[in-house]
Amino acid sequence: MTILNANEIFSLSLGALKDRKIRSILTILMVVVGSSLMVGLNGLAAGQSEFANRQLNQLAANILFVSPGQRSFGSETSSASIVINSVIVDRIKSLPYVQDVVPEYTGSIQLRSQANVLRSPVMSLDPSKLSLIVPNIEYVEGSLVKQNDRSAMLVGDSVANPAGSTAPIVEIGQTVRATFSYVDANGKQQQESRSFVVTGIIKPTGNNQIDRAVIINQESGNQFLHKSGKFDTLVVAAQSADYLDTVQQEITGLYGNTIGVTSPRAIMAVRQNFMSGNASFILSVGVIALIVGAV
Numbered sequence: 001m002t003i004l005n006a007n008e009i010f011s012l013s014l015g016a017l018k019d020r021k022i023r024s025i026l027t028i029l030m031v032v033v034g035s036s037l038m039v040g041l042n043g044l045a046a047g048q049s050e051f052a053n054r055q056l057n058q059l060a061a062n063i064l065f066v067s068p069g070q071r072s073f074g075s076e077t078s079s080a081s082i083v084i085n086s087v088i089v090d091r092i093k094s095l096p097y098v099q100d101v102v103p104e105y106t107g108s109i110q111l112r113s114q115a116n117v118l119r120s121p122v123m124s125l126d127p128s129k130l131s132l133i134v135p136n137i138e139y140v141e142g143s144l145v146k147q148n149d150r151s152a153m154l155v156g157d158s159v160a161n162p163a164g165s166t167a168p169i170v171e172i173g174q175t176v177r178a179t180f181s182y183v184d185a186n187g188k189q190q191q192e193s194r195s196f197v198v199t200g201i202i203k204p205t206g207n208n209q210i211d212r213a214v215i216i217n218q219e220s221g222n223q224f225l226h227k228s229g230k231f232d233t234l235v236v237a238a239q240s241a242d243y244l245d246t247v248q249q250e251i252t253g254l255y256g257n258t259i260g261v262t263s264p265r266a267i268m269a270v271r272q273n274f275m276s277g278n279a280s281f282i283l284s285v286g287v288i289a290l291i292v293g294a295v
Contacts, residue, residue, distance in 0.1 A: 060132060060133060060134070060135050060237065061241040061244075062099070062237055062238045062239070062240055062241045062243075062244055063132065063133060063235055063236065063237050063238070063263070064235075064236040064238070064244065064247060064248055064251070064261055064262065064263050065233060065234070065235060065236075065261070065262045065263070066084070066092070066233065066234035066235075066236055066251065066259060066260065066261050066262075067084075067232065067233050067234075067259070067260045067262075068081040068082060068083065068084050068232075068258075068259060068260070069081025069082075069257075069258065069259070069260055081258050081259065082255065082258045082259060083230050084103070084230065084231040084232075084234060084259070085229050085230060085231065086103075086229065088234075088255075088259075089101050089103050089231070089234065091254070092234065092236060092251060092254075095247060095250045095251070096246075096250070097238055097239045097243035097246055097247055098236060098237070098238060098239070098247055099132075099237040099238060099239045100129065100132060100236075100237045101234055101235070101236050101237070102125055102126060102129045102132060102133070102234065102235040102236075102237070103125065103218065103231040103233075103234050104123060104124065104125040104218075104231060104232060104233045104234065104235065105123075105124035105125070105218070105221040105222060105225050105227045105231060105232055106121065106122065106123055106124070106232040106233060107121070107122050107124075107180060107221075107225045108120070108121055108122065109122045109178045109179060109180050109214070110178070110179040110180075110181075111159070111176055111177070111178055111214065112176060112177040112178075112179070113169050113170050113174065113176045113177075114169070114174075116169040118159070118162065118169075120156075120159050120212065120213060120214050121209075121212060121213040121214075122178070122180075122213060122214050122215075122216060122221070122225070123209075123210075123213050123214070123215045123216075123221075124215075124216050124217065124218050124220065124221020124222065124224075124225060124227075125215065125218050125221075125235075126147060126217075126218055127145050127146070127147060127152075127154055127215050127217070128145055128147045129235075130145075130154075130202075130210070130215065132235065132237045133207075133210070133235055134205050134207050134210055136205065137202060137203075137205055137210070138202070138203040138205075139154075139200045139201065139202055139203060140172070140200070140201045140202075140203060142172050143172060143199065143200030143201055143202075144199045144200055145199070145200055146199050146217075147217070148217070149199070149217060150216075150217045150219055150220040151195070151196055151197055151220070152196065152197060152199040152216070152217060153176065153178075153196035153197065153198050153199065153214055153215065153216050154198075154199065154200045154201070154202060154214065154215040154216075155170050155198055155200070155201050155202065155214050155215075156201075156202050156210055156211045156212055156213050156214065156215075157201065157202055157203060157204045157205075157211050158204075158208075158211045158212045159211075159212065159213070159214055160201045168201075170198055170201065171198065171201075172198055172199065172200065172201060173197065173198065173199075174197070174198045175195050175196070175197055175198075176195070176196055176197075176198060177193060177194075177195055178193065178194055178195075178196055178214075178224070179191055179192070179193045180192050180193075180194075180224060180225055180226075182225070182226050192224065192226075194224055196216065202215075236251070244263055248261050248263060
């Protein structure tokens with residue numbers, strides 16, 4: 001039995017590569033492409049996770065989102081809910097360790113700015129309380145936050161500067177026309193239009209809920225969106241993040257499953273679980289593709 005030394009093994013390997021050029025080239029390509037695929041997929045998964053975390057980190061650490069009812073995961077039915085009105089707002093505001101409660105109406109409107117028409121979410125709340133939700137909120141120069149002006153509107157960056165537009169479509173001091181569609185008491189589809197003056201434009205916050213929306217006065221929203229004093233969401237600010245769980249337990253103890261309470265921490269946990277599962281799925285697809293390529 002002949003034992004080959006290292007030089008002979010290298011020489012035979014090099015000869016085999018020369019004799020089988022196509023197979024050698026394909027093998028090298030498989031290794032390069034497979035390695036690049038795995039690196040790219042890992043980077044994509046990490047980028048998605050970082051983007052989600054960055055958005056959630058823009059939210060204040062001491063806030064809770066309260067909404068009517070609570071739907072269980074995997075269930076087609078939701079628990080009986082209560083109507084969130086000023087009585088409930090005052091009750092939650094009186095709880096220990098609660099700093100403030102910001103009631104909010106929400107909806108979707110068609111916004112007409114000169115020749116531009118776009119659909120935008122609308123948030124109706126006390127605009128001076130936006131800093132409780134997004135502590136790093138900033139406005140472009142010349143902006144004014146008019147708390148009691150029912151015709152004033154604040155505009156998110158993505159609304160003022162939509163993707164693909166080379167110039168802002170909304171400017172401070174401009175009058176815009178908002179149209180809201182609703183169903184009346186008789187079940188008929190109705191529309192109501194109203195003019196607003198843009199008093200401020202919000203700089204990018206990293207929070208899509210703010211960046212893609214317009215904000216109007218709470219009283220104006222109640223009338224314009226036909227809410228009849230029934231709030232869609234409450235933003236409850238605890239005195240500090242340390243009291244968040246205590247406040248959440250107090251609210252749940254009062255209203256049970258008739259009211260839904262969510263914290264950014266819980267949202268982040270769900271997002272992280274989803275991202276982790278998604279990353280594992282992507283990597284498994286990459287491994288399968290790599291094995292197939294190798295065969």
